[in-house]
Amino acid sequence: MAGEVIVQQFFNALSLGIMYALIAVGFTLFFGVIEVVNFAHGEVFMLGAFAAMIGGGVFAAAGFTPGTVLFVLLVLAVVLITGALFGAALEKFIVRPMRGTPDIMTLLITLGASIVVREAVMLFVPNGRNPQPFPQLIFMNSLTAGGVLIKAETLLCICLSALLISGMYYFIEKTVFGRYIRATAQDREAAMMMGVNVKLVFVVTLVLGSALGAVAGLMNGMAYGIIKFNMGFAASIKGFASAVVGGLGNIYGAIVGGLLLGFLEILVVSVVPDGSSYQDLISFLIVIICLVFRPAGLFGERAYEKV
Amino acid sequence: MNTYILLSELIVYALFLAFIVIEDPLAVVGYLLALFFGAVVYKKKFPLQTQKLSSLYADNIKQVGLIAALLALTFPFIVNGDPYWLQVINFAILHAIMAVGLNFMTGRAGLICLGYAAFEAVGAYTVGLLTLKLGVSFWIALPLSGAMACLFGIILGLPALRVKGHYLALVTIAFGLIVQELILNTESVTGGTNGLIDIPSPVIFGYDLGTVMNLGFTSMSYLANFYYLCLAVLIFSTVVLYKLSNSFLGLSLNAMREDQLAVQCYGMNLTSYKLYAFAISAFFGGLAGGLYAAMINFIAPENFGYSLSVIIISMIILGGLDSIPGALLGAFALSIFPEKFRAFEDYRVFFYGLIIVLCLLFMREGLVPFKRRIFKAFPREAG
Numbered sequence: 001m002a003g004e005v006i007v008q009q010f011f012n013a014l015s016l017g018i019m020y021a022l023i024a025v026g027f028t029l030f031f032g033v034i035e036v037v038n039f040a041h042g043e044v045f046m047l048g049a050f051a052a053m054i055g056g057g058v059f060a061a062a063g064f065t066p067g068t069v070l071f072v073l074l075v076l077a078v079v080l081i082t083g084a085l086f087g088a089a090l091e092k093f094i095v096r097p098m099r100g101t102p103d104i105m106t107l108l109i110t111l112g113a114s115i116v117v118r119e120a121v122m123l124f125v126p127n128g129r130n131p132q133p134f135p136q137l138i139f140m141n142s143l144t145a146g147g148v149l150i151k152a153e154t155l156l157c158i159c160l161s162a163l164l165i166s167g168m169y170y171f172i173e174k175t176v177f178g179r180y181i182r183a184t185a186q187d188r189e190a191a192m193m194m195g196v197n198v199k200l201v202f203v204v205t206l207v208l209g210s211a212l213g214a215v216a217g218l219m220n221g222m223a224y225g226i227i228k229f230n231m232g233f234a235a236s237i238k239g240f241a242s243a244v245v246g247g248l249g250n251i252y253g254a255i256v257g258g259l260l261l262g263f264l265e266i267l268v269v270s271v272v273p274d275g276s277s278y279q280d281l282i283s284f285l286i287v288i289i290c291l292v293f294r295p296a297g298l299f300g301e302r303a304y305e306k307v
Numbered sequence: 308m309n310t311y312i313l314l315s316e317l318i319v320y321a322l323f324l325a326f327i328v329i330e331d332p333l334a335v336v337g338y339l340l341a342l343f344f345g346a347v348v349y350k351k352k353f354p355l356q357t358q359k360l361s362s363l364y365a366d367n368i369k370q371v372g373l374i375a376a377l378l379a380l381t382f383p384f385i386v387n388g389d390p391y392w393l394q395v396i397n398f399a400i401l402h403a404i405m406a407v408g409l410n411f412m413t414g415r416a417g418l419i420c421l422g423y424a425a426f427e428a429v430g431a432y433t434v435g436l437l438t439l440k441l442g443v444s445f446w447i448a449l450p451l452s453g454a455m456a457c458l459f460g461i462i463l464g465l466p467a468l469r470v471k472g473h474y475l476a477l478v479t480i481a482f483g484l485i486v487q488e489l490i491l492n493t494e495s496v497t498g499g500t501n502g503l504i505d506i507p508s509p510v511i512f513g514y515d516l517g518t519v520m521n522l523g524f525t526s527m528s529y530l531a532n533f534y535y536l537c538l539a540v541l542i543f544s545t546v547v548l549y550k551l552s553n554s555f556l557g558l559s560l561n562a563m564r565e566d567q568l569a570v571q572c573y574g575m576n577l578t579s580y581k582l583y584a585f586a587i588s589a590f591f592g593g594l595a596g597g598l599y600a601a602m603i604n605f606i607a608p609e610n611f612g613y614s615l616s617v618i619i620i621s622m623i624i625l626g627g628l629d630s631i632p633g634a635l636l637g638a639f640a641l642s643i644f645p646e647k648f649r650a651f652e653d654y655r656v657f658f659y660g661l662i663i664v665l666c667l668l669f670m671r672e673g674l675v676p677f678k679r680r681i682f683k684a685f686p687r688e689a690g
Contacts, residue, residue, distance in 0.1 A: 037473035097668055103472045104419050105667055108624060111421070112663025115617060119657035233613070237484075240477055248473070281488050284481035291474055292466045 004147045009270050015154045015223060017262020018161040022216035023239025024246065024254035025168065026209030032185040032249035033205045036095055036106050040114035041213055042236025044086050046229065048214025049134065049221040050121060051082035056135040067139040075137060076160075076218070083214025086117075087206035095206065114232065122229040131228045134221035157219040164215060165255060168208065172251070181205060185249070213239070234280070241287040247297025256299065261286065311363060312371055320378050324385060326647075327392060335647045365678065368549075376542055383534055388520070388527025393534055397602060399642035400537040401595045404544050406622045406638040407631055408591025411548050413620070414629035414677070415557055416584035417564030419476050421616050422463070422483025426456040426589045428490060428611035430596025435503040435606050436496070445509035449597045456593020457586045459486070464585035468578055483616055490608040502607030506600050509536070516601075533602045540598060544591050549631055551587065560584055561629075614656060621659045624666050627673020636674055 023045060030038045055078035056066065064071045094113050098106045122128045140152035172178040183191040184201045192198050216235070221227045242261045246253025261283050268282045290297065322342065329335050350357045364371050386392045409423045430452035437448040463482045467475055490497045497503065508517030508529075516532040551557050559580055562570045571577055600606050622641050626633025641662070645655050666673065 031473070037476070039476075094664070101671070102417075104413075104417060105671065107419065107473060107476055108620065109664055109667040111617065112621070112660045112667065115656060115660025116664060119654075119660060123653060123657060237477070237480060241481075244474065244477060277492055278488075281485055284485055287481060288466045288478055291470050291478060295469050295474070 005270075007148045008150075009266050011148075011150050011154055011158075013263040013266035014259070015157050015219070015262075016266060017259035018158055019216045019219050019223075019258075020238050020242045020261050021255040021258025022161055022164070022212045022219070023235055024242035024258045025165070025251055026213045027240050027243035028246070028248055028251055028254040029205050029209040031243070032251075033181055034095065034202050037103075037110070037240070037248075038090070038095075038206075038209075039107060039110040039236060039240075040090060040094070040117060041110075041209070041239065042232030042234075043114045043117040044083050044210045044213040044232075045217040045220070045235040045239075046118065046121065046227070046232035047086055048079045048083055048217030049227040049231065050125065050132075050217075050229075051214065052079050052137075052218045052221055053132060053134055053227060054125075055079070056137060060135070066135065066137060072137055076215070079214045079218045080211045083211035084207045086214070087208070087210030088203060090210070091203050091206045095202070114236070118229055118232060125229070128229050131226050134225050134227050136225075137222060151223075153222040157222060160215070161219065164212060168212065168251075171208075177201075177204065238283055241283050243297075244287055245290050245297055247299045250297065250299050253297055253299035257297070309363065309367060309370060311360065312367060313374055315360065316371070316374050316378060326643075327386070329647075332648055332650060339644075372542075372545070376538075379538055380535075383520075383527055383531040384525075388525065388531055390528035390530050393528055393530035395643060395646050397530060397533055397537050399639050400534075400541050401599055402619065402622060402642045403635050403638035404537075404541050404595040404598075405592055405619050406626070406634040407541075407544055407548050408588050408595070409619050410623045410626075410629065410631065410634040411552065411557075411560075411591075412584050412588035414623055414634070415552055415564070416560035416581070416588075418467075418581065418584055419472070420479045420588070421476050421613070421620065422479040422481070422486070423588075423592055423619050424611040424613070424615035425463075425483040425486035426459060426592030427596035427599065427615070428486055428606075428608065429456045429459045429589075430593030431600040431606045431611070432490065432497060432503070432596075433593065434597040434600040435506045438507050438601070439503060439505065445507070445601055446511070449509075449594065449601075452597030452600075453590040453593040456589040456596065459593075460585040460587075460589025461582055463589075464582045467585070468581055480613065483613055487608050487611060497608075500607065500609075502605060503600075504605050506604045506606070508604065509601050517604075530602075533598070537598055537602070540594055544594065545631060545635065548587075548591070552631065556580070556583060617663075618656075618659055621663045621666075623673075625662055625673060627676045629677040630673060630675045633673050633675035633677070640674075 023041065026041050026044075027038065030036050030041070052075050055075050056071075059071060059074050060066050064074065090110075090113065094109055095106070098109055125132075138152060138156060142152060143150045143155070170178075172181055180191065180196045180201050181204070183194065183196055184198055188198060191201075216239075217227075217231075220231065220235070238261060239258070242257035243254045244257070245260060246255070246257030264286060265279055265282055269276045269279050272278065326335070326338060329338055382396065383393060405423065405427060408426075409420060412418050412420050433452040433455040434445065434448045437443040437451065438445055443451075463479065467478050470478055491499055493499075508515060510516065516536065517529050518532075519529055520527040520531045559570070559575060560583075563575065563577065563580060567577060596611075599610075618641065619638075622637035623634045624637070625641060626635070626637030641659065645652075645658070648654075
């Protein structure tokens with residue numbers, strides 16, 4: 001019995017952690033490359049979920065059968081495009097005009113942008129104030145093996161995230177443009193002098209990170225079946241926390257940080273009695289402890305201030 | 308007493324009262340636009356006079372404050388004790404206390420705080436629990452609410468000392484949520500989601516502030532009592548923070564905001580200065596919370612959420628970071644204007660977000676930009 005519970009919770013934690021990791025990768029990319037903490041990143045998570053819901057509805061009405069591979073791919077495309085567009089818009093209207101201002105200003109403006117987007121969804125999506133049921137995208141039986149029940153959605157989400165993360169790894173480590181991104185992160189001026197189109201790098205970074213965040217939103221919708229306009233806030237806190245735990249700017253740290261946070265949360269919920277009411281507190285405490293004892297994160301390099 | 312100051316403040320007060328009288332939302336928009344363009348045109352047409360007036364205000368800041376305070380005393384009589392407007396103004400004053408408090412930390416010291424509502428919660432629950440459960444007098448509980456918030460400010464400050472910028476934002480958000488969660492989860496003491504009800508109203512010399520204010524010739528809602536109480540606290544907060552901002556402490560915090568490394572090289576102890584900023588700022592949040600609890604008689608954790616912190620931030624951004632008049636103006640503007648658009652109540656938070664974005668994009672210095680001090684000469688001999 002105990003073993004089954006552990007395996008069950010392992011999968012829960014894995015799917016939660018990988019979702020946090022997808023959000024955290026965005027935070028860490030933005031910070032590493034553009035030196036911006038994007039507080040509006042949680043909203044792309046929410047927008048991704050809403051895009052999937054609305055897109056799913058539209059495709060179902062257009063005659064595609066929910067549950068087919070084509071249908072899922074179409075919804076995924078809609079989600080990715082929504083995230084990418086949001087990222088591009090953010091770059092154009094929010095991040096670029098604020099370049100060269102103190103950190104606190106950029107931070108506050110992304111905060112303002114996140115409020116605007118969140119409230120806009122609440123106001124302008126029909127019945128947006130209330131939780132929305134997320135349409136079922138796949139109709140597959142849950143897998144049962146030795147008393148362990150795993151939802152097909154969970155497996156799909158885990159596979160999808162693994163695929164996306166490996167794709168991103170390939171893009172950043174193996175392609176030419178990935179090299180530009182890494183160069184910009186390392187030294188913006190030097191990269192510019194070597195002829196890297198830094199502006200384009202910024203746009204691509206935001207587009208990439210936001211698209212991943214949107215997929216995390218889709219996963220959240222599939223896993224819980226219900227989405228709400230204000231779900232982005234908690235997601236952004238958790239994602240940022242994961243990125244910080246892993247060391248802001250370090251992509252692999254962010255993935256590990258996300259998984260760590262997911263596992264710790266599930267651990268607390270399942271081990272501590274009445275732990276679910278403390279679920280959110282745990283991640284905050286971890287972050288605060290982490291910031292106090294290892295401000296650069298678990299895998300971050302010790303940062304020295306340039307004078 | 309300078310006639311120009313008196314006259315200009317009277318005009319502003321009259322314009323404000325006219326704003327309260329106008330009912331129709333469209334007329335309100337028209338009125339505000341007219342005022343705005345009037346101000347812009349005046350500034351363009353008479354740049355010299357504008358300059359003169361603003362330097363007059365800057366040179367006679369004490370007089371300006373005194374006249375404003377005196378004018379404010381008349382407000383309950385002018386609205387004839389109308390409970391609705393008194394309530395609106397009282398909330399505006401509480402927001403103003405919080406805005407000037409937060410401004411000290413975020414504006415003056417450059418330490419971003421996205422969990423300021425937590426301090427108000429601490430203050431409110433201090434007053435609520437002390438007066439309700441222990442029967443302590445409100446007049447003792449109110450300073451204690453400030454002190455308690457101070458303590459929480461230091462608790463927040465300790466982990467926050469090692470972080471800055473983005474990390475500080477995260478820590479303060481987390482702090483705000485942790486305080487809220489703690490209140491929710493300690494149900495036996497704080498009443499959890501149900502909150503605290505029937506918090507007694509303050510009594511001074513046998514006079515209960517929760518009763519109708521009867522002056523013989525007129526009687527006003529009990530809110531008029533609280534209006535004067537809140538106003539007194541606001542004046543106290545503004546004066547104290549003004550003095551502190553211009554003290555050695557305030558200037559050091561200003562220097563710290565500009566360059567932490569540089570001031571460290573000059574031998575400034577960042578740790579203690581940051582803690583001062585946290586503690587002082589938190590104190591005023593606590594006071595506002597204490598007043599809130601006594602005025603509303605009912606407090607619940609959802610009143611002190613993240614959105615309140617954001618609202619206070621948007622007030623100081625609109626007014627201009629590090630500007631006390633700006634913080635006051637921003638707080639009053641953002642508390643009172645939405646009342647005229649009650650039909651669009653749902654759009655309120657949307658509007659706050661929009662203000663943050665637009666201000667930062669197009670009006671980074673706010674409505675009343677912070678004036679850099681110009682050193683005429685060294686006032687005292689150095690050394």
